[in-house]
Amino acid sequence: MISQRAMNYAKILDSLNVDKGNLDAAKKLLFNCKELMEVLENPAIKKKEKESVIDEIFDHEIAKFIKLLCENKMIQIFAEVMEAYDEIVCEHNNVLKAKLIYAEKPEDEKISQIKSMLCEKYNKSAVFLELEKDASLIGGYVLYVGDTEYNKSIKGALSEMQKTLIGR
Amino acid sequence: MSNMNQNDIISVLKSEIQDYEIKTTIKETGTVISIGDGIATVYGLDNAMYGELVEFETGVRGIVQNLNRKTIGCVLLGSDYGLKEGSKVVRTQKRAGVPVSDKVIGRVLNALGNPIDGKGAIETNEFYPIENEAAGVCTRKPVTVPLQTGILAIDSMFPIGRGQRELIIGDRQTGKTSIAIDTILNQKGQDVICIYVAIGQKASTVAKIVSTLTKHGAMEYSVVVSSSASDLAPLQYIAPYSGTAIAEYFMNQGKDVLIVYDDLSKHAVAYRTMSLLLERSPGREAYPGDVFYLHSRLLERSCRLDDKYGGGSITALPIIETLAGDVSAYIPTNVISITDGQIFLESELFFAGVRPKAAGSLRIDLAQYREMEVFTQFASDLDKTTKDLLDHGKHLIELLKQPLSKPLSLHEQVILLVTANNRLFNDVPVKDMKSFRSDLMDYFRAKYNNIIEEIDKSKVLTDELINEIIKAAKEFKK
Numbered sequence: 319m320i321s322q323r324a325m326n327y328a329k330i331l332d333s334l335n336v337d338k339g340n341l342d343a344a345k346k347l348l349f350n351c352k353e354l355m356e357v358l359e360n361p362a363i364k365k366k367e368k369e370s371v372i373d374e375i376f377d378h379e380i381a382k383f384i385k386l387l388c389e390n391k392m393i394q395i396f397a398e399v400m401e402a403y404d405e406i407v408c409e410h411n412n413v414l415k416a417k418l419i420y421a422e423k424p425e426d427e428k429i430s431q432i433k434s435m436l437c438e439k440y441n442k443s444a445v446f447l448e449l450e451k452d453a454s455l456i457g458g459y460v461l462y463v464g465d466t467e468y469n470k471s472i473k474g475a476l477s478e479m480q481k482t483l484i485g486r
Numbered sequence: 487m488s489n490m491n492q493n494d495i496i497s498v499l500k501s502e503i504q505d506y507e508i509k510t511t512i513k514e515t516g517t518v519i520s521i522g523d524g525i526a527t528v529y530g531l532d533n534a535m536y537g538e539l540v541e542f543e544t545g546v547r548g549i550v551q552n553l554n555r556k557t558i559g560c561v562l563l564g565s566d567y568g569l570k571e572g573s574k575v576v577r578t579q580k581r582a583g584v585p586v587s588d589k590v591i592g593r594v595l596n597a598l599g600n601p602i603d604g605k606g607a608i609e610t611n612e613f614y615p616i617e618n619e620a621a622g623v624c625t626r627k628p629v630t631v632p633l634q635t636g637i638l639a640i641d642s643m644f645p646i647g648r649g650q651r652e653l654i655i656g657d658r659q660t661g662k663t664s665i666a667i668d669t670i671l672n673q674k675g676q677d678v679i680c681i682y683v684a685i686g687q688k689a690s691t692v693a694k695i696v697s698t699l700t701k702h703g704a705m706e707y708s709v710v711v712s713s714s715a716s717d718l719a720p721l722q723y724i725a726p727y728s729g730t731a732i733a734e735y736f737m738n739q740g741k742d743v744l745i746v747y748d749d750l751s752k753h754a755v756a757y758r759t760m761s762l763l764l765e766r767s768p769g770r771e772a773y774p775g776d777v778f779y780l781h782s783r784l785l786e787r788s789c790r791l792d793d794k795y796g797g798g799s800i801t802a803l804p805i806i807e808t809l810a811g812d813v814s815a816y817i818p819t820n821v822i823s824i825t826d827g828q829i830f831l832e833s834e835l836f837f838a839g840v841r842p843k844a845a846g847s848l849r850i851d852l853a854q855y856r857e858m859e860v861f862t863q864f865a866s867d868l869d870k871t872t873k874d875l876l877d878h879g880k881h882l883i884e885l886l887k888q889p890l891s892k893p894l895s896l897h898e899q900v901i902l903l904v905t906a907n908n909r910l911f912n913d914v915p916v917k918d919m920k921s922f923r924s925d926l927m928d929y930f931r932a933k934y935n936n937i938i939e940e941i942d943k944s945k946v947l948t949d950e951l952i953n954e955i956i957k958a959a960k961e962f963k964k
Contacts, residue, residue: 319519319529465530470510479506
């Protein structure tokens with residue numbers, strides 16, 4: 319779930335027009351380097367010291383943004399902000415985000431079929447399809463687009479059959 | 487079903503499974519982000535409607551009560567066992583409703599319309615939404631037909647009409663429920679369907695009421711909807727609406743329905759619980775702002791339909807419990823203002839003049855008696871008129887004393903009142919009133935059955951009939 323707070327920060331980040339490569343590098347650094355995050359989150363460390371660290375590591379525009387997060391004591395929601403930012407970027411580029419959970423990985427041809435079906439149905443230019451394996455589905459796949467769930471798995475069919483048989 | 491053998495069942499199951507067609511199911515799903523106290527906050531379900539029924543992955547259902555920007559607030563209609571953060575929730579695209587059919591008569595149901603009396607499932611495909619719009623102005627007809635409660639004090643002084651809403655209000659242990667139950671008992675053979683809705687009552691109390699109704703043969707035309715004190719607040723909240731939905735089903739068939747809400751103070755408390763948990767702003771006494779609308783939209787559904795629309799009616803007897811006789815508290819004043827008339831079960835208030843203003847001679851006599859009662863201690867110094875007044879009053883009070891679960895039929899009431907109004911009781915010693923009364927009725931039944939039949943048939947009291955009754959009563963006294 320993305321909070322309104324994270325969404326607001328993501329909008330600010332979007333308006334800064336940062337370079338995508340620089341942002342990816344910053345993301346990687348902050349997600350992987352635990353010590354750096356600990357320093358930035360620590361309220362005992364002075365603002366000046368934090369800022370000099372940030373200036374040294376990050377690119378100019380991104381440094382500005384991270385400084386803002388630190389000042390507002392919001393650096394801990396950085397991951398959530400990034401998620402919200404991805405959503406905004408997707409919206410800008412008319413890209414649909416969807417999630418495919420499968421028991422056995424479908425062939426590439428099938429995946430591209432699903433993608434083109436989604437493009438047509440939701441009137442989008444591209445689809446970013448997140449893939450996930452879940453053996454408990456037994457067979458088939460489940461496709462999530464926003465709130466809508468397209469269930470074509472054995473597990474789903476079995477639970478539907480159970481419902482019909484016990485008449486609930 | 488019971489005479490099916492094992493092999494039959496297995497073959498039916500087999501064919502069902504063989505013919506089962508695997509389809510792609512398309513559902514709108516959301517995710518639980520927090521759950522507690524019977525309230526679930528669900529992320530997603532962007533298209534969910536207010537009041538829609540949603541289903542959780544454990545099979546428990548909920549009603550959408552709050553719509554926020556990214557989340558919705560649902561009240562659970564069952565146990566939250568097995569639900570956790572991340573549990574899936576599915577839209578049903580239906581509004582909450584109760585199953586209805588003629589088979590619900592004689593049954594005890596929960597707030598969702600499912601039987602809880604262990605007499606098996608009620609098979610029906612018809613559903614009525616629990617929240618329904620009240621009948622409009624053009625579809626209604628004035629209230630003209632009375633509904634006898636069988637309680638002399640009420641039927642003689644504050645008669646209730648079919649389609650009316652009469653509030654029964656009073657402190658605990660003043661006999662509010664007994665009035666309602668007596669009224670239900672008195673509907674035997676009157677072609678009236680009775681619905682008793684218990685909200686937040688002890689299960690033992692409900693069981694006692696059901697056994698009273700069964701004992702007197704009243705379950706043949708009654709339905710009990712029970713949401714006891716241990717039920718979740720949302721279930722207590724929807725119970726009266728479910729009861730009204732069942733009542734509307736019968737009303738739409740042109741039947742007269744009597745519905746008792748016992749009691750609406752507990753209903754308001756359940757709604758307050760729910761609203762506070764849904765984080766709605768508390769107002770006076772921590773009730774939410776729409777607590778008035780809560781009861782007005784419920785009671786507005788009672789009506790008498792025009793003949794064009796079937797001519798059925800719903801008569802409502804809401805019950806309100808007051809604390810220390812305080813009728814000016816928040817909920818009592820609200821419900822008093824919605825209802826057409828009130829029965830106060832608080833002796834001092836009852837006689838102090840707080841009652842509908844329409845006058846009948848019995849009421850005036852009683853009021854005069856109450857005014858003069860303080861002078862009884864000077865009995866020897868009083869003039870004759872006052873003495874007569876006091877004597878008459880004493881006899882009237884004696885006449886209105888009535889044992890529990892013994893409603894009086896129409897002809898009994900009429901004969902007793904005509905006799906009393908003509909002061910024919912006044913020379914009978916007060917302690918002998920009870921036996922005199924029953925002897926008088928026996929005499930009428932034995933010798934003047936034609937009068938009884940005339941009253942029951944025509945339901946009109948002519949001067950001729952009055953004279954006949956007086957004549958017969960005088961004859962009996964000789």
